[in-house]
Amino acid sequence: xxxxxxxxxxxxxxxxxxxxxLWDPRGVAGFFYHARLAGIVHLVTLGWIxxxxxxxxxxxxxxxxxxxxxxxxxxxxAFASVVTGIIGMVAHFWIEQFGGMAWSGLMVxxxxxxxxxxxxxxxxxxxxxxxxxxxxxxxxxxxAAAATAGVLLGFDKVYHFLPGYVLANVIAHAHLAxxxxxxxxxxxxxxxxxxxxxxxxxxxxxxxxxxxxxxQTGATGLFVTLILQSExxxxxxxxxVAGFAVFVAHPVVMLMRRGRPAVHLPSPDYAIRHVFLxxxxxxxxxxxxxILAVADMSDVTLxxxxxxxxxxxxxxxxxxxxxxxxxxxxxxxxFTAARGAADRGNHGSPHAVISPxxxxxxxxxxxxxxxxxxVGFALDGIPLLTAGALALEAAVVIxxxxxxxxxxxxxxxxxxxxxxxxxxxxxxxxxGM
Numbered sequence: 414x415x416x417x418x419x420x421x422x423x424x425x426x427x428x429x430x431x432x433x434x435l436w437d438p439r440g441v442a443g444f445f446y447h448a449r450l451a452g453i454v455h456l457v458t459l460g461w462i463x464x465x466x467x468x469x470x471x472x473x474x475x476x477x478x479x480x481x482x483x484x485x486x487x488x489x490x491a492f493a494s495v496v497t498g499i500i501g502m503v504a505h506f507w508i509e510q511f512g513g514m515a516w517s518g519l520m521v522x523x524x525x526x527x528x529x530x531x532x533x534x535x536x537x538x539x540x541x542x543x544x545x546x547x548x549x550x551x552x553x554x555x556x557a558a559a560a561t562a563g564v565l566l567g568f569d570k571v572y573h574f575l576p577g578y579v580l581a582n583v584i585a586h587a588h589l590a591x592x593x594x595x596x597x598x599x600x601x602x603x604x605x606x607x608x609x610x611x612x613x614x615x616x617x618x619x620x621x622x623x624x625x626x627x628x629q630t631g632a633t634g635l636f637v638t639l640i641l642q643s644e645x646x647x648x649x650x651x652x653x654v655a656g657f658a659v660f661v662a663h664p665v666v667m668l669m670r671r672g673r674p675a676v677h678l679p680s681p682d683y684a685i686r687h688v689f690l691x692x693x694x695x696x697x698x699x700x701x702x703x704i705l706a707v708a709d710m711s712d713v714t715l716x717x718x719x720x721x722x723x724x725x726x727x728x729x730x731x732x733x734x735x736x737x738x739x740x741x742x743x744x745x746x747x748f749t750a751a752r753g754a755a756d757r758g759n760h761g762s763p764h765a766v767i768s769p770x771x772x773x774x775x776x777x778x779x780x781x782x783x784x785x786x787x788v789g790f791a792l793d794g795i796p797l798l799t800a801g802a803l804a805l806e807a808a809v810v811i812x813x814x815x816x817x818x819x820x821x822x823x824x825x826x827x828x829x830x831x832x833x834x835x836x837x838x839x840x841x842x843x844x845g846m
Contacts (some may be wrong), residue, residue, distance in 0.1 A: 416472055416745055419464050419469075423442070423468065426457075432806060435802050437449075442789075444715065449507060469741055470532055472741050472745050473741070478605060480535040481535065491528050497520055498520030500517075515568045522561075533549070547601075555590075563580075585637075592628060593632035595704050598605075599734075600624055616666075616667070621663070635653065691728065695724075717791065735812055775815075778807050785798075786801030815825070
């Protein structure tokens with residue numbers, strides 16, 4: 414049940430984020446440093462992306478990372494801590510009570526690190542490339558640092574003890590979380606998941622270490638130089654872009670050398686389309702980020718910063734999670750149903766639970782919604798901002814419907830009797846992906 418609970422809460426969080434924009438677009442537009450927009454950002458980063466990552470670890474652990482991840486009481490406690498903490502954080506952001514926000518942040522951090530301790534311990538014996546392990550270990554180390562910085566920023570709003578410029582501290586925290594935690598984890602897992610999704614051979618090159626080293630150097634360097642408002646920001650921004658470039662080269666090579674996909678995979682494959690559309694948003698975000706790193710602060714750069722955030726957080730990170738879920742949810746439904754199977758026969762494809770028509774509509778909504786939201790925020794254009802948020806809210810509703818279809822498929826007695834229990838071996842899982 415635990416992955417289903419994580420994914421369910423994640424969909425609710427993302428729906429609430431876009432609903433909050435629709436509820437009061439004028440109130441969240443304009444200058445980006447205000448409490449309600451920070452609450453919405455945390456609904457995306459913690460509520461949607463982080464909870465999806467934590468839930469996915471219980472699925473991709475045995476399937477892609479080749480390590481056992483059975484959920485026990487400690488995992489349930491971690492889930493409760495994360496959910497309670499996120500609710501507390503967003504609520505206290507909304508009423509601008511920053512002391513309560515900081516205490517809630519401690520609960521979120523405790524839950525994430527409890528899961529992280531399990532994952533890091535299990536990774537020691539996983540028969541996968543060392544570079545993948547390095548990405549995941551660094552990601553959990555970075556979230557510990559980012560969470561510490563976030564909690565300190567929350568208490569600083571009450572007690573005013575941190576040195577430096579408060580906006581610079583906030584931006585440094587945001588980059589450490591987005592690059593050091595989420596991006597590092599996405600890249601590490603993608604090295605294992607993308608070959609399965611593309612029916613390609615997993616990369617075994619030493620260059621995978623380069624993406625970990627470059628991203629870590631960039632995230633750490635940006636965190637320090639943004640706080641100090643140093644001229645070295647541009648150097649570490651370029652280092653981060655180089656890390657992403659090393660990573661993107663691998664799926665491009667996989668795409669050119671992909672094998673024959675599984676017979677029952679949907680065609681067209683909107684999971685892959687989402688991933689590559691997300692990489693397009695990453696490219697736009699990288700260009701905007703480099704401009705912001707070398708330009709002096711002005712009204713124009715403050716507007717570009719809003720577009721940069723939308724393309725990076727929503728267009729890249731949030732969308733890549735949505736795309737991968739199109740593959741993970743059918744597999745999770747298939748394995749969940751298999752646990753209670755009474756009939757040993759195996760009928761149909763797990764991917765049949767996803768509606769191709771709904772997937773196509775959702776893809777178009779993401780394609781339109783992300784740039785509309787970015788431009789709407791950047792130009793303070795309320796009609797365009799509303800249209801982008803409405804499109805993305807509709808895409809989230811469709812995604813939630815797909816998730817509910819998968820859950821219904823998994824837990825219905827009729828479907829449970831039509832699948833036989835299996836152990837997810839690498840070959841079998843690759844064919845099913």
